[in-house]
Amino acid sequence: xxxxxxxxxxxxxxxxxxxxxxxxxxxxxxxxxxxxxxxxxxxxxxxxxxxxxxxxxxxxxxxxxxxxxxxxxxxxxxxxxxxxxxxxxxxxxxxxxxxxxxxxxxxxxxxxxxxxxxxxxxxxxxxxxxxxxxxxxxxxxxxxxxxxxxxxxxxxxxxxxxxxxxxxxxxxxxxxxxxxxxxxxxxxxxxxxxxxxxxxxxxxxxxxxxxxxxxxxxxxxxxxxxxx
Amino acid sequence: xxxxxxxxxxxxxxxxxxxxxxxxxxxxxxxxxxxxxxxxxxxxxxxxxxxxxxxxxxxxxxxxxxxxxxxxxxxxxxxxxxxxxxxxxxxxxxxxxxxxxxxxxxxxxxxxxxxxxxxxxxxxxxxxxxxxxxxxxxxxxxxxxxxxxxxxxxxxxxxxxxxxxxxxxxxxxxxxxxxxxxxxxxxxxxxxxxxxxxxxxxxxxxxxxxxxxxxxxxxxxxxxxxxx
DNA sequence: CTGAAAGCGCTTACAG
DNA sequence: CTGAAAGCGCTTACAG
Numbered sequence: 001x002x003x004x005x006x007x008x009x010x011x012x013x014x015x016x017x018x019x020x021x022x023x024x025x026x027x028x029x030x031x032x033x034x035x036x037x038x039x040x041x042x043x044x045x046x047x048x049x050x051x052x053x054x055x056x057x058x059x060x061x062x063x064x065x066x067x068x069x070x071x072x073x074x075x076x077x078x079x080x081x082x083x084x085x086x087x088x089x090x091x092x093x094x095x096x097x098x099x100x101x102x103x104x105x106x107x108x109x110x111x112x113x114x115x116x117x118x119x120x121x122x123x124x125x126x127x128x129x130x131x132x133x134x135x136x137x138x139x140x141x142x143x144x145x146x147x148x149x150x151x152x153x154x155x156x157x158x159x160x161x162x163x164x165x166x167x168x169x170x171x172x173x174x175x176x177x178x179x180x181x182x183x184x185x186x187x188x189x190x191x192x193x194x195x196x197x198x199x200x201x202x203x204x205x206x207x208x209x210x211x212x213x214x215x216x217x218x219x220x221x222x223x224x225x226x227x228x
Numbered sequence: 229x230x231x232x233x234x235x236x237x238x239x240x241x242x243x244x245x246x247x248x249x250x251x252x253x254x255x256x257x258x259x260x261x262x263x264x265x266x267x268x269x270x271x272x273x274x275x276x277x278x279x280x281x282x283x284x285x286x287x288x289x290x291x292x293x294x295x296x297x298x299x300x301x302x303x304x305x306x307x308x309x310x311x312x313x314x315x316x317x318x319x320x321x322x323x324x325x326x327x328x329x330x331x332x333x334x335x336x337x338x339x340x341x342x343x344x345x346x347x348x349x350x351x352x353x354x355x356x357x358x359x360x361x362x363x364x365x366x367x368x369x370x371x372x373x374x375x376x377x378x379x380x381x382x383x384x385x386x387x388x389x390x391x392x393x394x395x396x397x398x399x400x401x402x403x404x405x406x407x408x409x410x411x412x413x414x415x416x417x418x419x420x421x422x423x424x425x426x427x428x429x430x431x432x433x434x435x436x437x438x439x440x441x442x443x444x445x446x447x448x449x450x451x452x453x454x455x456x
Numbered sequence: 457c458t459g460a461a462a463g464c465g466c467t468t469a470c471a472g
Numbered sequence: 473c474t475g476a477a478a479g480c481g482c483t484t485a486c487a488g
Contacts, residue, residue, distance in 0.1 A: 001367040002297075002344070002366065004464095004465060004466085005465065005466065006465075006466095013477050014474085014475090015474075015476075016465090016466080016467095016475095017466095017467080017468090017474085017475065017476085018464095018474070020466070020467065021467095024467085027473095028473050028474085029473070029474085030474090033473090033474090045343045045362075047338065047341050047366075048342055048465090048466080049283075049344055049464090049465050049466065050342045050343045050344070050465090051279055051282045051283050051343065051344055051464090051465080051466090052283055052464070052465035052466040052480090053277045053287065053465080053466055053467075054480095054483065055277075055279050055283055055464090055465080055466075055468095055480050055482085056465085056466055056467045056468075056479075056480045057278055057466090057467070057468090057480085058480080060474060061320075068297075070304050070307050070308045070311070071301065071304045071305060071308055073299065076298050076299045076304050077299060079298050079323075080298045080299055082327065083298070083324075083325060084327070089462095092309070092322065092324070092339065093322075093323065093456065094290075094320065094321075094322055095307075095321065095323050096311075096320070097308065097311060099312070100478075110275065111320065113275050114275045114276055114277070114278045115278050115279065116230070116277060116278070116279055134273075134435075138230065138275075139229045139230065168253065229487075232480095232481060232482085232483095233482065234481075242458085242459090243458075243459050244459095244481090244482080244483095245458085245459065245460085245482095245483080245484090246457095246458070246459075248482070248483065249483095253484090255457095256457050256458085257457070257458085258457060258458090261457090261458090261487075266463075276481090276482080277480090277481050277482065279480090280464090280480070280482040280483090281481080281482055282464095282482095283464050283465065283466085283480090283481080283483095284464045284481085284483045284484075285482090285484090286464080309481090339460085367478070373470075377473035408485080443483095444476055455485065
């Protein structure tokens with residue numbers, strides 16, 4: 001149903017490749033041919049078939065993003081700014097939510113791999129490390145967001161949680177707080193690092209105060225996987 | 229880099245089409261060949277190239293969703309449940325956010341069209357009606373979410389706002405409220421309909437009480453476009 | 457049940 | 473500057 005290069009080429013009596021070149025702003029086309037082609041593509045409101053283009057170029061202009069929950073403001077914010085940055089490069093986001101379900105997460109990663117995406121980003125998930133390694137091995141660039149996992153060949157973008165804990169504690173010290181407690185969430189790397197920062201700041205005080213530490217969530221908490 | 233049907237076929241000395249059939253559970257393949265193929269695809273952890281499949285079948289298994297803002301809980305909720313329903317059918321969501329920018333919105337729709345999606349859903353946007361009509365004309369099924377616009381050939385899923393206004397008002401009446409006001413948002417169809425419902429419920433009372441109506445947002449409010 | 461042929465819509469070399 | 477050829481990885485008919 002949609003218009004193809006072939007039809008435009010036939011209409012104009014030129015080879016397909018010429019039309020293709022015009023549309024990708026190739027230099028080596030005469031001004032006359034160029035104008036003719038552009039006119040016709042406009043008349044028919046031609047839209048290149050990105051699927052076909054992907055197949056031959058090997059680039060889908062699509063980046064996968066796997067997050068545990070779209071409704072969680074943190075991940076929604078990540079998705080939003082990620083999409084905005086990618087858009088500047090002509091890339092689009094294929095967002096998958098795992099709903100916190102490890103089984104689903106594996107499936108989604110398999111699916112993303114089948115789509116031959118330009119890259120796959122995985123945000124802070126209780127993702128199976130083998131699954132992540134599979135992605136990294138597939139040749140599709142893998143970016144880990146927020147939660148660092150030891151995967152060969154993966155990139156990482158996240159928060160310096162140690163620094164965060166330290167800054168927060170130093171702030172409290174600077175405004176005159178004396179007895180400072182560390183109230184934390186589940187037992188994951190995020191909490192560990194922030195606690196490290198808390199300790200570091202506390203240990204610089206004279207005399208060093210006792211550590212006070214509370215845990216907000218049980219370790220086995222259902223939502224542990226995607227609470228920061 | 230990734231494994232292809234061709235390689236598997238070559239390894240096994242069978243034609244490509246046989247491998248393809250096995251993977252799609254075609255009946256007319258001998259048990260022996262079938263097992264051989266499955267074994268080899270597993271060994272190589274073959275993943276079908278969905279781009280290639282899309283090109284030939286004409287189905288991308290991808291549905292576009294255009295929303296004004298991912299961070300708005302209403303649209304995040306829409307995206308989430310939509311994705312969940314689609315997943316049951318083996319469909320995936322390509323989410324685009326227009327950031328409330330009409331220009332960007334046009335571009336995104338053009339892009340979605342180029343991807344030859346199986347369907348495009350547009351949620352409650354100040355979308356240009358011409359753009360929407362373009363989508364509808366393209367042959368890609370169009371679904372309007374939440375906000376109804378008179379587009380030929382478009383489907384619509386949304387809230388019965390008149391009924392909502394009526395139900396809310398009737399509830400207040402039933403618990404004994406006497407003087408009931410209608411406090412509303414911007415001057416769009418949603419508010420109008422709810423006000424209709426409010427009126428309808430009020431007019432059934434004896435004696436009919438006076439209407440009391442407040443507007444929460446100025447008509448020209450920046451966010452009018454995507455506040456319900 | 458097996459297999460050779462054609463084609464999806466495009467792009468990448470490479471020859472004139 | 474123009475154009476014929478090959479191919480991306482797969483599936484759909486259709487002949488044996």
